[in-house]
Amino acid sequence: MTNSHFDAFVVRETAEGRFEGAVESKGSDELPEGSLRIQVDYSSLNYKDALSASGNRGVTRHYPHTPGIDAAGVVLESADPRWKAGDPALVTGYDLGMNTSGGFGQQIRIPAEWALPLPGGLNAEDAMALGTAGFTAAICLDRLIGHSLKPDHGPILVTGGSGGVGTVAILLLKKLGYRVEAMNGRTDRTPYLSSLGVDEILDPASVIDSSSKPLLRGRWVGAVDTVGGDILASVLKQIQKRGIVACCGNAASHVLQTTVLPFILNGITLTGTDSANAPQDERERLWNRLATDWSLPGLSRHVREIGLGQLDSELKQMLGSTPPGRVRLRLKD
Ligand SMILES: NC(=O)c1ccc[n+]([C@@H]2O[C@H](COP(=O)([O-])OP(=O)(O)OC[C@H]3O[C@@H](n4cnc5c(N)ncnc54)[C@H](OP(=O)(O)O)[C@@H]3O)[C@@H](O)[C@H]2O)c1
Structure with a gap:
């Protein structure tokens, strides 16, 4: 299998015990085991991500690490018969971004059981306005x-x-x-x-x-x-x-x-x-509602979109006085 390179926000622990995040190039061969490799087009920022990026061992035990508990994009390759390359997929919670390389990278590899088909009516951008x-x-x-x-x-x-x-x-x-x-x-x-x-x-x-x-x-x-x-x-x-x-x-x-x-x-x-541990049937039911009768077209007014380069300062801000609303991370070129 060829190693494909992508950009990711990586948090490292310094010799002085500080935690510093920067955008780095990673290879798909560095991703963990899993049956589904996904190209992440969008992620979003949640309080847990800020904790992970700041070295909180209750969230993330080992560094270097790429946080991001949310991811939406398309399947790149699948060893699971339920998925094929090109399928739109959505992942929130489980261990993503905690001790599994997360959605603040342009690729993730996860167990297929963590992913949901992106519900019709919701694109990756809208899904990550909502996120976890x-x-x-x-x-x-x-x-x-x-x-x-x-x-x-x-x-x-x-x-x-x-x-x-x-x-x-x-x-x-x-x-x-x-x-x-x-x-x-x-x-x-x-x-x-x-x-x-x-x-x-x-x-x-x-x-x-x-x-x-x-x-x-x-x-x-x-x-x-x-x-x-x-x-x-x-x-x-x-x-x-x-x-x-x-x-x-x-x-x-x-x-x-x-x-x-x-x-x-x-x-x-x-x-x-x-x-994070909601059962798949509850996820499917509620994400389908968020795509249909609970859809929120007005939410976009309360979402700021950032790129990987702005992630470090946004995550630091989250631990202090967060600006109101949601922050979506765009990873696709
Ligand atoms: N159980 C779950 O599945 C789950 C999922 C997602 C999030 N969460 C948790 O839910 C909480 C909110 O998450 P979020 O993503 O909405 O975070 P967020 O965007 O950072 O918002 C946190 C909110 O809490 C308020 N706040 C912060 N400190 C406060 C204090 N000392 N007293 C009163 N209000 C305070 C802030 O208001 P001001 O800044 O205006 O004061 C802000 O409105 C977090 O604790 C997060 O870990 C749980």
Whole structure:
């Protein structure tokens, strides 16, 4: 098999223990084992990529490494009869970009079981506007709908609304007719949240409760929480009876101090989201919805596109104060 060369963002550990990323030329013979080699046309940036690029061993154990938990493009070669060269393919999560060379390179090699056919109606560019963040928002929405929440039941709260998951969650909820409230600690994010169609923007002080009261007045029938910590604990106290919170992130903290009372007195549900290990049938079902009745033509207004040369600075920015919205990475020439 001939060795084909491509560009990739490679993170290396320096002798001083720092982690530095740069664009390098790699060969397909450096890619891991796998039945599917894919030409990556687009990827996208997620918080986990920034952790991987900064040397977080909880995400990536060994360096040099190419991060990128998302990839969309076309199959170059396949040892699996279900795929052939030229098929459009989509990969999110599993081990991609964690300890398997990821979508920040123009080629990946993966087990065929990780890939999905790109659903009709969605090209690689649109799929990577959504990426893992969009798929995660879709899982959260699916959980809310599966809990029989209807738009006329009351408002839904989204925390971390200006981030990638929050942006898609708000757009999906608005598309389906829900009233959406978003918590926003930064006044410079108000115009952005308004542009997403949020019905009410809430000051964190009006959401976070530091009293010892186990329950407060029910304000929301549901919530999508991307931040965790004290904010999630406060939200749980304020969910209406038999409401539901879809928890997917820990942007503020992974620690959750709460009581059982919202669960046993108000009958609320706290549901978790693990998009990286979502089963294939759930992936197929939700990506098909994102390509059809949940399609978001307006999302492109909230997506910035960058090239490999801009990746290093974008990833560093993600660990500080992220600009709002989604970032798509274009890898095709
Ligand atoms: N479970 C899953 O399958 C899954 C999948 C994707 C993502 N995630 C997780 O979901 C979270 C959001 O991901 P993302 O891709 O949307 O990230 P992102 O684009 O970086 O957005 C993070 C959001 O969180 C807010 N935030 C950050 N620190 C905060 C704090 N201390 N208090 C309150 N808000 C804070 C930010 O708002 P400001 O900058 O405006 O403050 C921003 O809106 C991350 O924790 C990520 O790891 C989980």
